[in-house]
Amino acid sequence: MLTVVRTLAAALLVFAGPAAEPIRDQQQWVLDALNVEQAWNVTKGAGVTVAVVDSAVDGQVKELRGRVTEGPDMSSGVTSRVVAPGRHGTAMAGLIAGSGAENGFVGVAPEARILSLPLVVDGEPDLGNAPLQGEQPTAESPLARALRYAANHGAQVVSMSIGSYGALRSEREAVSYALGKGVVLVAAVGNDGQTTYAKEKSTSYWSFPAGYPGVIGVAATDKQGRRAPFSSDNLSVLVSAPGMEVPVVKRGTGYELSEGTSSAAALVSGVAALIKARHPGLPPEQVAQALAMSGRGRPAAGYDDQTGYGVVDAAAALNAADRLTGARRTVEPGMEHFGQGEDSPMPSRPGPDPLRLGLYGGGVLLALVTFCGAIVILNQRKSDEHRQRNE
Template identity: 80%
Template sequence: MLTVVRLVTAAVLAFTGTAADPVRDQQKWVLDALNVEQAWASTRGEGVTVAVVDSAVDPDVKELKGRVSSGPDMSAGAVQREVRPGRHGTAMAGLIAGSGEDDGLVGVAPAARILSLPMAIDDEPGFSMPPMEEDGPAADSPLARALRYAANHGAQVVSMSIGSYGPLRSEREAVSYALGKGVVLVAAVGNDGQTAYAREKSTSYWSFPAGYPGVIGVAATDKQGRRASFSSDNLSVLVSAPGVEVPVVKRGGGYELSEGTSSAAALVAGVAALIKSRHPTLPPEQVAQALVAGSKGGPAAGYDDQTGFGVVDAAAALDAAARLTGAKRSVEAGVKHFGEGEDSPVPTRPGPDPLRLGLYGGGVLVALAMFCGAIVLLNQRKE
């Protein structure tokens, strides 16, 4: 099967900020939509590493300086090559963990670290890498290699603003492996909401890795919290986040505006990092549950395939995560409490009741003795 990996940013717009209108003002609506500043009262992502599976992250931009580690080129397999910093990966890393240095862009988890796992080239038309073919179950795709590397090198969250139209067995297995290691996986659902197919069928093609079970699929919303027209709509959508006119860091420094589910996914990966910082042992499925429970502005029916359960609220998600961990503690405490009382009686062994069996046996013996006695008396009378 051939699969082309795409970076799923729809467009990059001109940045309109000036000296009197800095990037922090431009991004205020994004932080407000996610209720990030309230969440920062609890955590800013300390102790968490987020793997960015994307083009390479520029470690020298001021917002990320000193907090980026780089893994090998995941697209090259056994042959390693030098990878240049990419525009898209740098932008996504800034949304996740930008420090706000010198009034610069601030990410959702500004104290988190970034593990850059390059597997795509975003300097060519189409933002893609050459197709790869999976020959049998042993072949690993670049994404499968990246997920295993992230899980084995300390990442607690993986952000994947990439997509392909075909699922691969090696990727499904790598997703299961990472989830089994407790790693939270977040992916963009794609930007196919305005395709001819989507208009005709009222649903979009599924994009992977967002479509794999256990991956948190993120749709894009606008400034009013409505689904962005380009955002893919299908059942891979779990939650949503801002994806229209979102300020991002440029490779080499500076800023620009982005549109796409890429930005939305990176922002939700940042919220997942906040949750893992505050509750490091919370398993991936409960992180997803906390994101869902804390979401706002959801559809009247509770869920739809356009915005999922609603727009992520970082502070509410942290509260939901605390309730989940609290529930676990209360159950454990209850078991201990109820186990400290008087020991229960040993259960009766299966089989006949010895007392009843004895009474029955005694009765049979008495009856037998009386029967024998009657026979003796009859015999004596005959004589």
Template identity: 80%
Template sequence: MLTAVRTLTAALLLFAGPTVDPVRDQQQWVLDALNVEQAWTVSKGSGVTVAVVDSAVDDDVKELRDRVSAGPDMSTSAVSREVTPGRHGTAMAGLIAGSGADDGLIGVAPESRILSLPMVTDDEPENGVPPFDDRRQATESSLARALRYAADHGAQVISMSIGSYGPLKSEREAVSYALGKGVVLVAAVGNDGQTNYTRENGTSYWSFPAGYPGVIGVAATDKQGRKAPFSTDNLSVMVAAPGVDVPVVRPGSGYELSQGTSSSAALVSGVAALIKSRYPNLAPEQVAQALVAGARGRPAAGYDDQTGFGVVDAAAALNAAERLTGAQRSVVPGMEHFGQGEDSPSPSRPGPDPLRLWLYGGGVLVALVMFCGAIVFLNQRSGRE
């Protein structure tokens, strides 16, 4: 019997060597692609905690110093052990919440905080791992434990640059639990776009947690906004974000370039943090709706299984979130010629229309009088006869 193994297949980092300093110049294209700097005029993620379910985050990195809380090791429910900071989790945390200290890397939500929930190592499997037949339906997975812990310990967003083949009942239930607590769930869709299975079938294996309902599945795009060749394509894809040559921080110090839907998911988690910071009462499904409504480069058909509804635009997503809250919108300078417009008339109260009631009642009364008059007339006529 095959057993499920949670892997980093959906989160594989392919490092292309060290970046050329300054790193801020190297990452400018990513910030531009997501329209992040315009979004920062509205929100920088203050007050929001993003749980990073991944390898442990190095809180000594200058961009993350004093901004990381460490949760317990989620890989086991019985043994407590010390976890060494990992390359992958640290990189993802930096993309979300890097402060930009000393001209270092800046995250999408630079005023947010990180809750590190270590669950995996940085061991990288080969691409194209076949799906596993999972039989552990009665047990609680490490991801399920992490989701519940994050939801119970103040996380408003959970970033999951991880994946495995095959759903688990305990994970589905944990996803529902977190969503019920108002937590936004974001996951990488996977890096199976160039596997033999995908080439032969025109679609990729589903990876979880991205495949669970309610989870925002994120695909990867290149610098031209096109789907990255390695990015998984199936109906778990909701939106897309940069995932090619994305600068990331390394444990200790330094930077490198990453490739993979891992980075894409972390960047979208940062945008979700911006939205939750500005509109904390927005439900997870509304945050997803805002991300979709504000996406750029929408496919010709409106949606496809490669980039979903398009590439996330942080500023447009915040505007969409504002509309969803029903907040009063201010007029953007230079756009006054569109006018404020008039409020729509208040809807009529439910129930019968008073005018129609009067007309109906009057008609009934006239008919009744005529009927009575006819009876009197006929009685008088029969009496004379």
């Protein structure tokens, strides 16, 4: 019987000890790459809940304390089972919503809340194996349960730093359900960029949930904004974000460095939270559009399957969301010389223009009178000529 391998490690996460410098200094390059601090002048994500479908989040980490809601174990039908905090989920939650408490780690949306939905799995993926062919029929999967739970319990964004090779009908339906509820779905595209298949075919296997329609697939980049060598390259990639040497919080206390599209997806989930805080009613497809239309380092062709539409720019994405919603924006400092401008005149009502209609009618009447007059004159001349011949 074919089974689908589901793993938290499908979006590679390799930890290393951090340097001796303060954590805020270490993570500054990530904040700069995403232009996060400028976005904080508008919002820090207050009022938004991000569901982290991953290993369980450690809510006692100082940067997350008091802002983590523990959801049930999604890996089985036994919702009362206690799940121990995980290293991976805690790291991702910190990237999204770390508060910066006590000069500690700060996430992209430091005022957002976290809904932890543990998706405990067994085993590691074999990235050299071919993916399963076709969509696999199955009962509701743990991820499908997690998506429906998140959509029904107040999450506006779902972050999924997970992946598998197989597509499941129950997951596709759950994705549609969550999107219909207005929930933004973000997922890591995977780390198959250096596999034998990718080198031979110049493309990577698709990973799910990133491959499902409507899910924002995120690739990883380095400090220069270039695609990370391990990052998967295929058409599931919409945008990209830092994924190499990214500082993260540790379970319990302390910090470490990570690599993988896991981190990239969590960072973009934080930016999505900023957009939803600013525009709560913005539908998922327009959040994705705002992220894509404002990316930095856009490929020369506008899009490619390595970095998508470029590295996410939080401040520019908020401005793009403003434009999509028609919100009135203030003049940017230093741009006042362009002026506020005058309002455009109201458009004329549809229908005939009375003046033009009158001119047209008068012209038609004049043409008719002229035509009739010519006929009368012509007939009179013929009558005179006939009389003269008879005389």
